[in-house]
Amino acid sequence: MAHHPEPQLKDADRRRLGAGARSFGWTAIVVGVVALIAAALLAKMGDGGLERFGFAYVLNYAYFLSISLGALCIVLVTHIFRASWVVVIRRIAEVMAANMPVMAVLFIPILLYVLMGDGMLYPWAAKKFDNPSAGGHHASVETHETQIVTVSTEPAAEEHGGHQAAHAVEGDAAHAEVGLAASRDAHHGELVDVLVPGKRPYLTRSFFTARWVFYLVLWSGLGLFFLKTSTAQESGGDKAKLTRKMEVLAAPGTLLFALTITFAAFDLVMSLDPVWFSTMWGVYFFAGSMMGAFATLILALMALQRFGYVPSVSAEHYHDLGKLLFTFVFFWGYIAFSQFMLIWYANLPETNYWFELRGITSEAGSPYIAGWTCVAWVLLFGHLLIPFAGLLSRWIKRSRKLLAFWAIWLLVMHWVDHWWVVMPHYASPAVTFGPVEVLCLIGVGGVAIGGAVLCATRQGLIAAGDPRLGESLSYGNI
Numbered sequence: 001m002a003h004h005p006e007p008q009l010k011d012a013d014r015r016r017l018g019a020g021a022r023s024f025g026w027t028a029i030v031v032g033v034v035a036l037i038a039a040a041l042l043a044k045m046g047d048g049g050l051e052r053f054g055f056a057y058v059l060n061y062a063y064f065l066s067i068s069l070g071a072l073c074i075v076l077v078t079h080i081f082r083a084s085w086v087v088v089i090r091r092i093a094e095v096m097a098a099n100m101p102v103m104a105v106l107f108i109p110i111l112l113y114v115l116m117g118d119g120m121l122y123p124w125a126a127k128k129f130d131n132p133s134a135g136g137h138h139a140s141v142e143t144h145e146t147q148i149v150t151v152s153t154e155p156a157a158e159e160h161g162g163h164q165a166a167h168a169v170e171g172d173a174a175h176a177e178v179g180l181a182a183s184r185d186a187h188h189g190e191l192v193d194v195l196v197p198g199k200r201p202y203l204t205r206s207f208f209t210a211r212w213v214f215y216l217v218l219w220s221g222l223g224l225f226f227l228k229t230s231t232a233q234e235s236g237g238d239k240a241k242l243t244r245k246m247e248v249l250a251a252p253g254t255l256l257f258a259l260t261i262t263f264a265a266f267d268l269v270m271s272l273d274p275v276w277f278s279t280m281w282g283v284y285f286f287a288g289s290m291m292g293a294f295a296t297l298i299l300a301l302m303a304l305q306r307f308g309y310v311p312s313v314s315a316e317h318y319h320d321l322g323k324l325l326f327t328f329v330f331f332w333g334y335i336a337f338s339q340f341m342l343i344w345y346a347n348l349p350e351t352n353y354w355f356e357l358r359g360i361t362s363e364a365g366s367p368y369i370a371g372w373t374c375v376a377w378v379l380l381f382g383h384l385l386i387p388f389a390g391l392l393s394r395w396i397k398r399s400r401k402l403l404a405f406w407a408i409w410l411l412v413m414h415w416v417d418h419w420w421v422v423m424p425h426y427a428s429p430a431v432t433f434g435p436v437e438v439l440c441l442i443g444v445g446g447v448a449i450g451g452a453v454l455c456a457t458r459q460g461l462i463a464a465g466d467p468r469l470g471e472s473l474s475y476g477n478i
Helices: 019-045 049-080 087-097 100-106 108-115 141-150 158-170 173-199 205-232 239-268 281-306 315-346 349-357 371-390 400-425 435-456 469-473
Strands: none
Touching (some): 019 435, 049 087, 049 108, 049 205, 087 281, 087 315, 087 435, 100 435, 108 205, 239 281, 281 315, 315 349, 315 371
């Protein structure tokens, strides 16, 4: 039997990012900081003030954090399964995961909003809940149930009847819808006052801070460990021992990752409305994170190859990345539908309200059936049905141009998903989109991308010391 030599890296595979990349990284960070300052000033001078800036910042922070967390999960899982095909492309995922210290710095503005104690973003963080009065917040169960009933999705509730009749007499339907939305928001505010004290052991400013310190330290530690250990394989260390070291840590690391991303999703996004709850929210956030990470990984590799780096990344690797991208498009849709179906079936007003706020309701005359309804339809088709059909074919996954198109498409949809989730808490039924949201996207994205690029310049772009490198270079799909 003829012996075929093991494939070797090309000289271009060993090239490192140089001065141009470092310049790009620092420029992106500076542009990002300037954009964030401009967004804050614009919001301060315009409508919404710092409240709008805060929601726009949470939106974009959650977006970029999800991509970094998805990359961390890719690194952990591929070590658990000893995946050889991924070795050639794993370094880029390691760099994205090792960017968590930058994401920790970017979390500081959100923490400041919480610690201010005015409840501007997170109602539960208001200082009024620190020492609830006996009569103000310690409502009886009977009162609690009564207040929940008043937030029922029935449009003819007695509390709203007077307002609706008055507006009908005036004949101003538009003003009636605004009045109904304001009335429902007021009732929702009453529910916040009733329910938050019962959730107080968890929803406190100090415990929130402690949790996020733990999350960010853990994620940063895992990301830096895997990048450092992977690069140590290239400097004469015991490759098999270092590989085993990463595999051993990957198992408990994945368990900790699963717990922390779940509770972080609860804290960062779900607690914007302390009344609403969903046990599936952590999985929903995770599904989008993985999809966003694979889309980013595909585009990052293609951008590097455009400048002559990592030529050994082949159509075989892109094919598998395309399959995983397709998988998480479907998985996100499955989780999104499951969450909606369970809440629809239970028909609890305090959970129905969340979907109604985003335009998903069959109630005639609801003031929320407007712009956010259109966004929900965009997500149904743009985030699930269209890319599902678009990525189904094998040849599309092996076409770099078409795969790049779908990766860009899905990153846009991933942002729209976060926008639809976060911004209705700021203003609904009005759809909020403008320069503040765009500047925050540029700001958080500039700092996050700049940090990742600078991290990538400190080592090679391929895990050249991994014992399974030869298997990855010769990998082929059946």
